[in-house]
Amino acid sequence: MAGKPRSYEVVLYGxxxxxxxxxxxxxxxxAPTGLRWALAGRDEVKxxxxxxxxxxxxxxxxxxxxxxxxxxxxxxxxxxxxxVLSTAGPFALHGSALVAAxxxxxxxxVDITGETPWVRGLIDRHHDRAARDGTRIIPxxxxxxxxxxxxxxxxxxxxxxxxxxSCVSVKACHALRGGLNGGTLASALNMMDEGQSKLFAxxxxxxxxxxxxxxxxGQGDPIAPYHDADFGAWLGPxxxxxxxxxxxxxxxxxxxxxxxxxxxxxxxxxxxLRYGKGPxxxxxxxxxxxxxxxxxxxLRLPPLRALARRLGPGPGSGPSERSMDGGSFRCELxxxxxxxxxxxxxxxGQGDPxxxxxxxxxxxAALALALDGADLPGGAMYGGVLTPASGLGEVLARRLxxxxxxxxxxxxxx
Numbered sequence: 001m002a003g004k005p006r007s008y009e010v011v012l013y014g015x016x017x018x019x020x021x022x023x024x025x026x027x028x029x030x031a032p033t034g035l036r037w038a039l040a041g042r043d044e045v046k047x048x049x050x051x052x053x054x055x056x057x058x059x060x061x062x063x064x065x066x067x068x069x070x071x072x073x074x075x076x077x078x079x080x081x082x083x084v085l086s087t088a089g090p091f092a093l094h095g096s097a098l099v100a101a102x103x104x105x106x107x108x109x110v111d112i113t114g115e116t117p118w119v120r121g122l123i124d125r126h127h128d129r130a131a132r133d134g135t136r137i138i139p140x141x142x143x144x145x146x147x148x149x150x151x152x153x154x155x156x157x158x159x160x161x162x163x164x165x166s167c168v169s170v171k172a173c174h175a176l177r178g179g180l181n182g183g184t185l186a187s188a189l190n191m192m193d194e195g196q197s198k199l200f201a202x203x204x205x206x207x208x209x210x211x212x213x214x215x216x217x218g219q220g221d222p223i224a225p226y227h228d229a230d231f232g233a234w235l236g237p238x239x240x241x242x243x244x245x246x247x248x249x250x251x252x253x254x255x256x257x258x259x260x261x262x263x264x265x266x267x268x269x270x271x272x273l274r275y276g277k278g279p280x281x282x283x284x285x286x287x288x289x290x291x292x293x294x295x296x297x298x299l300r301l302p303p304l305r306a307l308a309r310r311l312g313p314g315p316g317s318g319p320s321e322r323s324m325d326g327g328s329f330r331c332e333l334x335x336x337x338x339x340x341x342x343x344x345x346x347x348x349g350q351g352d353p354x355x356x357x358x359x360x361x362x363x364x365a366a367l368a369l370a371l372d373g374a375d376l377p378g379g380a381m382y383g384g385v386l387t388p389a390s391g392l393g394e395v396l397a398r399r400l401x402x403x404x405x406x407x408x409x410x411x412x413x414x
Contacts, residue, residue, distance in 0.1 A: 328348070
C-alpha cells in the first residue's frame with residue numbers, strides 16, 4: 001500500500017444508515033485537522049444530506065457512490081483509500097464484495113458486524129492473502145466485540161506483566177442500558193433466514209484450524225443463570241456471548257501463533273449478563289433467561305421472523321438521540337494465571353452501547369489503522385482477518401481512553 005497514492009485516509013461506507021450517520025458526525029467532530037476522509041454508499045443524494053447535516057466539520061469530506069453489489073465500483077473505492085470503515089449490514093448480504101475489494105487493493109478494513117458465520121467465511125476466503133500482503137481485515141469492531149476482546153487482552157497481558165505467568169482463564173459479565181437499531185435486528189434475522197444457527201453455536205467457530213484447546217469443557221454457551229461468588233452477583237446467559245466469546249478465542253489463538261505468551265495453551269473465556277444481588281435479581285435472571293430461550297426458539301419460525309421485521313425498528317432507524325445519550329455499558333472481567341493469581345479488569349463508557357459506544361469503537365479503530373501504523377501490533381506487514389485485540393491491541397486501548405472510555409486493570413480484592 002505504501003507504493004500507491006491514495007486520495008483518502010478513511011472512507012466511511014454505509015454513511016447514510018443509522019450507525020453510518022453517527023460515524024460521519026463523529027469524524028466531523030473528532031477527526032484531526034488535515035485528515036482526508038469521505039462518505040460512501042449507493043445514494044449520492046442521501047450522502048450529500050448526511051454531510052450537510054453534520055456541519056462544517058464534514059464540509060470537506062469527499063463523496064463516493066458505490067453499490068454493495070458492484071464489484072468494479074467497490075474496487076475503485078478501495079483503491080482510493082488506506083482504510084475502509086463499513087457500517088452497511090446485514091454484512092452477509094452487503095459486505096462480502098467490499099471486503100474482497102479491500103483485500104484486492106490492500107486496503108485495511110474495519111466494521112461493526114456480529115455475524116460470526118459470515119466472518120468465518122471471510123477467514124476461509126481471505127485470511128491467507130491478507131496475511132501475505134499485510135492487509136488488516138478487522139471485523140467486530142463495535143460493541144460486538146471490543147469490550148470483551150480488548151478487556152480480555154488487557155487482563156491477560158497485565159497478569160503476564162505482574163506475575164510472569166500466562167493467563168489461563170478470563171470470565172466477564174456485562175451490565176448495559178440502551179436500545180436496538182434496525183440494522184442489528186436485520187442482521188440477526190438474516191442469520192436465521194440463512195439457517196446458520198448450528199454454525200453460530202460452535203464455540204470455536206472463528207479459531208484457526210487446529211487451535212482449539214484439547215480440553216474445551218466449560219466453553220459451551222451458558223444456558224442457565226447462577227450466583228457467581230467472584231462477582232458477588234447473579235449472572236445469566238448474555239445474548240451477545242455467542243459472538244464475543246468466539247472473537248476472544250480467535251484473538252488468543254492468533255496471538256499465540258505470533259509468539260505472544262500472555263494466553264495459556266488451554267486458555268478459556270466465558271461471559272455473562274449481570275443481574276445484581278439478592279432474591280429479586282435471581283428471579284429476574286431466571287425470567288429473562290427463560291424469555292430469551294423462548295424468543296430465540298420462536299424466531300426460528302419464518303412467520304415469527306416476518307412479524308419481528310414488521311414490529312421492530314426498520315433498517316436505518318433506531319433509538320432517539322436522548323435515549324442513546326442516556327445509555328451506558330460496563331464489562332467487568334476476572335482473569336486467573338496458571339499459578340492462581342488473579343486480576344480484575346473493567347471496560348466501561350457512557351452512551352448507548354449498540355450505537356454511541358459502537359460508533360466510538362469503530363471510528364477509533366479506523367483512525368488507529370490510518371494514523372498509528374508504526375505502533376500497531378505485529379509490525380507494518382502483519383495482516384489477515386484479525387480481531388480488535390490482535391490487530392489493534394494497545395493502540396486502540398490508548399485511543400479509547402483518550403476518547404473518554406474506561407479501560408483499566410486492578411488487583412482482585414475479594
